[in-house]
Amino acid sequence: MILSLALEQLLNGLQLGVMLFLMAAGLTLIFGVMGLINLAHGSLYMVGAFACAVVAAATGSFWLGLAASLVCAAAAGAIVEFLVIRRLYDRDHLDQVLATFALILIFSEGARWLFGSFPLYLDIPPLLSGAVPLPGIEAYPLYRLAIIGVGALVAFGLYLLISKTRLGMRIRAGESDREMIAALGVDIRTLYTVVFALGSALAGLAGALVGALQSVQVGMGEPVLILAFVVIVIGGIGSIKGALVGALIVGLTDTLGRFLLPSLLGLILPASTAGTVGASLAAMLIYIVMALVLAFRPRGLFPAKA
Amino acid sequence: MWKFCSNCEKGRKKPARTQNAGGHKTMEQSNQREHAMKTFLSAATLALSLSVSSLAVAEPIKIGLITTLSGGGAGLGVDTRDGFMLAIKEAGNKDITVITEDDAQKPELAVQIADKMIQSDQVDILTGIVWSNLLMAVAPSANAQGKFYVSTNAAPAALAGAKCNPLYFNAAYQNDNLHEAMGEYANKDYKKIFIMAPNYPAGKDSLTGFKRYYKGELAAEVYTKVGQTDYAAEIAQIRASGADAVFAFLPGGMGISFMKQYAQSGVKTPIMGPGFSFSQDVLPAIGDAALGVKASGQWVKDLDNEANKKFVPAFQKEYGRLPSLYAVQAYDAAQLILSAASKASVKDAKAFGEAMKAADIQSPRGKFKFNTNLHPIQDIYVTEVVKEDGVLTNKTVSKIFTDHGDAYAKDCKM
Secondary structure: OHHHHHHHHHHHHHHHHHHHHHHHHHHHHHHHHHOOOOOOHHHHHHHHHHHHHHHHHHHOOHHHHHHHHHHHHHHHHHHHHHHOHHHHOOOOHHHHHHHHHHHHHHHHHHHHHHHOOOOEOOOOOHHHOOEEEEOOEEEEEHHHHHHHHHHHHHHHHHHHHHHHOHHHHHHHHHHHOHHHHHHOOOOHHHHHHHHHHHHHHHHHHHHHHHHOOOOEOOOOHHHHHHHHHHHHHHHOOOOHHHHHHHHHHHHHHHHHHHHHHHHHHHOOOOHHHHHHHHHHHHHHHHHHHHHHHHHHOOOOOOOOOO | OHHHHHHHHHHHHHHHHHHHOOOHHHHHHHHHHHHHHHHHHHHHHHHHHOOOOOOOOOOOEEEEEEEOOOOOOHHHHHHHHHHHHHHHHHHOOOOEEEEEEEOOOOHHHHHHHHHHHHHOOOOOEEEOOOOHHHHHHHHHHHHHOOOEEEEOOOOOHHHOOOOOOOOEEEOOOOOOHHHHHHHHHHHHHOOEEEEEEEOOHHHHHHHHHHHHHOOOEEEEEEEEOOOOOOOHHHHHHHHHHOOOEEEEOOOOHHHHHHHHHHHHHOOOOOEEEEHHHHOOOOHHHHHHHHOOOEEEEOOOOOOOOHHHHHHHHHHHHHHOOOOOHHHHHHHHHHHHHHHHHOOOOOOOHHHHHHHHHOOOOOEOOEOOEEOOOOOEEEEEEEEEEEEEOOEEEEEEEEEEEEEEOOOOHHHOOO
């Protein structure tokens, strides 16, 4: 019983980590290539979830919704890049933070204006609903396994894209020397738009996948955004590999902390106090991990070449 | 105690300071003149209308409605505002002005808005806050400045006992009430229960309330992060705990996430919770995963009384959706203010407070009266989530408490 609980919590941590990776990959890619801090990344996550919920409700198909979430988030990202972000590349980070924070407010109130304040309904597709037995575990939700699978595929796909394709080559070149790659005749503006749209699509995908598990509502992106920032700070800003490792560390620390700390404290404190103290400590745990990582590796685990 | 006193002083000093500031005096005077004029006019109207209607108000009343209209908790605030405004609209009372502002579920913002409403808008009554942590930041200081606070939802234990206040009314319940009802109900069928709530004042009140009446064994007592959206870790613990039922207090988006994930987890342990975890505002988003869940409420949509039969269709007609608990609570809060306004002047705090305490209203809940600590004494029901014409809603199963007060009233000396 104890072993199966521990295994199940490990899978839960893995799944949370994979979900965070989808968010953090886009965030770190955008920062690495364009040097831009994008606070509105959580809004694109929300756009993906809303697009999926609306299309799934209209057509009855989750899969069409999922496709719509990718398209809508990428389109929203490209439009935002074209209209707003493009003007921010030469500004300092404070201006970028201010402008993208304004975007959060615009996206949130826009979504409320269009869809109202009440959460939307989005359910898991019948194909992936229910739970399956796994070795050592009584039953585990199929949908969470699918999220882990999607995350692994995306990680592999990003690796191929960045190390094997022409676009990937340009992204890497853009990371190391912006002026030089522009001087060599690469259309840097289009490259930026493409990278921003790609990052947005990943956030939208995460939003749609998670929306089916959680509630699709205005403001759903901001809590995830904070975690995604913790992930890229731990992993090293600008590094996809760092984002993957950081996401798994945060996912596992958070899940195992929530489960183990109250039980451990329960050995020395009365149950109800252990519950509250444990919960409060667990909520702090990932930030403690982040502080430790920064104390020993101030630029994160896998610092990108600056 | 010290904190409260420092508040009172602040409250007394601040208006004096603004009056001393140059230029304010003339405004103050013209305000007074206007005020005298208005009083004269309304007195005349009162004299005229006394023969016609009993609803006339001697004095204009300004109400500040602070509630959550943006962010994840906005559904609750929107229902609060709509329920409140429905009662105001039905009364058609021209002397009552309601100023509405959004607190975005942030305590610091709620405090700023309250200060602004008291000092520059000069409201007489504050109301509308959904969350206990926000209420704790606003209500005691408003009371210290001599303003009424009528709570439409939040009801922390701290304000129901020794720190009760003649200017603080709660039209909803005391935070523990609905949880106590589920604790009492659980005694019937279950021996070992897994209980869970978010780690904030109302969450702790919740589990305290449940344990006050529940006699069986606890499988575990788990506190989650406020605003948490992923419950995989807790669901795994439920699976491993061997509990025969789960009691979860997770309002708003938290409940939606938990219920959807629970339905997918393959864990079959029955779930129950207080009414607001399965209220009308979240049911459509949870979907069929909520079917059959038992909850508690001091109001249910199908309660058989005249006021309720009028209220539900009126709300539906006005806003095109079914009302939730929050809407009813706010509707009653507005009714309480209206009924007091028809009997006394809000400037006479003692008379107005007594008129409000008389609770001369037709509540959709049926019986409603105030306890000595100005929290309700009311019946509480157990409900079940069902599907009616394709819409998920709650139906009454049984009455669990009759004329139920709260555990803190005895500590309240007023």
